[in-house]
Amino acid sequence: MGVGAIGGWMGALLGQAADIELSAVARGATLQTLQLNGLQLTDASGSRRVQVHAEADPARLGPQDLVIIAVKAPALEGVVSNIGPLLGADTLVMPAMNGVPWWFLHGRNDAWAGHALRSVDPHGRIAQAVPPPHVIGCVVHASCAMLAPAHVKHHFGQGLIVGEPNGTTTPRLQALVTRLTQAGFQTTLSTHIQKDIWFKLWGNMTVNPLSAMTGATTDLLLDDPLVREFMSSIMLEAKAIGARLGISIDQAPDDRHAITRKLGAFKSSMLQDAEAGRAVELDALVAAVLELGELTGVATPFARALMGLSRVHSQVHGLYPRALA
Incomplete structure (x- = not known):
């Protein structure tokens, strides 16, 4: 579900396997192109197409073994409202998305176990549509772009980190890792997928x-010292929240900045969304951190300032709903 840059790349790799029947839920020009010409992937080795139903x-596809959700966070509630026909008793649902997911506190055995994050699932509809037993966590480390509807350009990175929300190594997880690796992903089995999600979020x-x-x-x-200092202050707040949740980050903000700086003049995904007039993922990337700060008792004045400024900017440009989060 979601045949954009990341979803298209993942689908194309999986679709090359002879024993995998690839299906996609799409609409508009993407649906038309998929039905006429299939899914096209262009990378360093050339360009190829895979067939997709x-x-x-x-409802025309029926229950699947694996459902990959690769949409932007603002679209998630609407997308999963129609997921029911795809779910069988043993169907795995693997969101390949940025930010804090709705299931982030599932699988815990403490006071926060199963706490519903209203910042990312305000009405509880996502959790209702995708019951926790179906979920497999995922972190994507890849850069892709859309060249045209159903035509994906892969730039770099093949990494997928996958794990059960409760940290166990189950037969279904091991089988999934094997299939993903066979398809060409550099797959890592995680026993603490929330830590992997939090670490990626820490920079994003x-x-x-x-x-x-x-x-x-x-x-x-990063080259502006005041902005860099502001970013570091936010990251220290997030690091403290993670520590309260048992998610340690063994890195200083400056270490992460140095890694990011090596990317050069890089456009973030949110900047690309803003330039294209698409809704931005503020709730999953920032509002969820504020909610977790309140939950754990960690003050977040810098992150709150970031959320407020970003929210007003996005509202003015029609990229975020006017109702306050």
């Missing part, structure tokens, strides 16, 4: 909204 109505939650607000590439943000 694409439908607008999930500052660079993304600040770049969307300013129009600046990451090098310009």
